[in-house]
Amino acid sequence: MSLSTQQISLVQDSFKNVEPISEQAAEIFYATLFEYDPALKPLFKGDMKEQGRMLMATLKIAVNSLTNVDSLVPVLQKLGVKHVTYGVKVDDYTPVGMALLHTLKTGLGDKYTPELETAWVETYQLVADVMRTAAYPDFNPETYQNIKSYPALHGEAPPAKSA
Ligand code: HEM
Numbered sequence: 001m002s003l004s005t006q007q008i009s010l011v012q013d014s015f016k017n018v019e020p021i022s023e024q025a026a027e028i029f030y031a032t033l034f035e036y037d038p039a040l041k042p043l044f045k046g047d048m049k050e051q052g053r054m055l056m057a058t059l060k061i062a063v064n065s066l067t068n069v070d071s072l073v074p075v076l077q078k079l080g081v082k083h084v085t086y087g088v089k090v091d092d093y094t095p096v097g098m099a100l101l102h103t104l105k106t107g108l109g110d111k112y113t114p115e116l117e118t119a120w121v122e123t124y125q126l127v128a129d130v131m132r133t134a135a136y137p138d139f140n141p142e143t144y145q146n147i148k149s150y151p152a153l154h155g156e157a158p159p160a161k162s163a
Contacts, residue, residue, distance in 0.1 A: 007119035011119050018108070023052065024107070025107050026051075026053070036098055040092060063123070069126070084135050101117065105117075
């Protein structure tokens with residue numbers, strides 16, 4: 001999968017709107033993630049504020065590097081392998097992706113268009129696939145399917161699985 005130049009611009013511009021509210025965005029993200037999958041809570045042992053800052057900083061690097069994916073790949077490969085030591089399993093990328101999309105939707109309001117959603121789904125899939133391919137020897141992005149189901153939030157339609 002590859003992102004078009006227009007999709008890259010959409011994602012980069014939308015992230016600029018998230019940056020000023022990154023602290024709230026991080027809070028929404030983790031609250032949503034633990035609603036989707038409470039079993040992930042014990043994996044996070046550090047300070048959640050600091051964790052939120054790191055998540056946003058890494059997303060920023062990823063988003064800014066979309067025009068130069070080659071430079072991003074080795075960083076993501078290392079990050080994926082490191083996540084195995086945190087106890088992260090291959091299926092856990094799904095609720096993380098859903099929580100990310102929910103956060104963007106909540107934070108961006110009207111600016112969250114269907115085109116933007118597609119561009120973010122593809123961005124997250126790209127990042128998650130590089131991380132998972134490096135981390136799990138049996139992972140094949142062509143055939144992988146997460147068969148787990150995740151709850152719908154507060155009367156929302158069941159979330160699209162983004163990875
Ligand atoms: C786009 C994908 C992701 C990005 C960019 C990302 C980014 C990060 C970063 C930057 C750190 C800080 C430490 C480090 O550099 O290793 C981290 C730690 C961590 N991440 Fe991720 N992550 C991603 C996906 C996930 C997923 C799918 C999970 C599954 C639940 C997860 C769970 C964790 C945990 C448990 C830690 C350690 C927290 C602690 O020690 O308290 N991450 N992540």
